[in-house]
Amino acid sequence: MPKPPITRDAITAALKECGPMTVPELVEYLDWPRNRVDACITTARENHPGKFFRIVRYRKQVGVQGREAAVYAAGPGPDAPRPTFDDAHKREIKHRYYQGNRALWAARRKSRTGRGAVNPWAGLVPMARRSP
CATH class of the missing domain: 1.20.5 (Single alpha-helices involved in coiled-coils or other helix-helix interfaces)
Structure with missing residues (x-):
């Protein structure tokens, strides 16, 4: 008898409760290691394409180098392009x-080039009073 998919069920419940989320948001919400969430979503999408998780849109990442982050939703359907x-x-x-x-x-x-820092107050003092 196969084991029940505890991780997949928890991720599905989180996505249904909070709406579509990226993997880092799921990691923060579930307080799990990123590897666990990534592995579960990747395995479920490879073994059962379009059945448990789908990509609803892509979001630009701020402060992180790389491509857009996928926003996942629970449920069947095609992925967003x-x-x-x-x-x-x-x-x-x-x-x-x-x-x-x-x-x-x-x-x-x-x-x-040897230029010193520019004094922002230098323009406020008249030329006659400036010291050389």
Whole structure:
């Protein structure tokens, strides 16, 4: 007699109770190791495609490098199509990286060229009173 799928039943109950969630959200909600949740969902989707879990949409990850995170729901049905990873998407990622690091690059460039830190109050004092 086969064992009952305790992990799969708990994940299904959590998805039905809270609605569609990503794997990190399931891990936080169930307080289980990520490997356990990942293995259960992957095994169930491989052995029983479209029967227990389906992907309802993909969500962009913030603060994590990589592709979009799948949002799972309990129940049968087809998966949502995965968004394309085209040039516009890569350009957006590179632009976000540039925006986040340009101040750091400017500070390094100024230290390399020998320029000191800029005094923000220097423009408020008239030229005649400035000390050389």
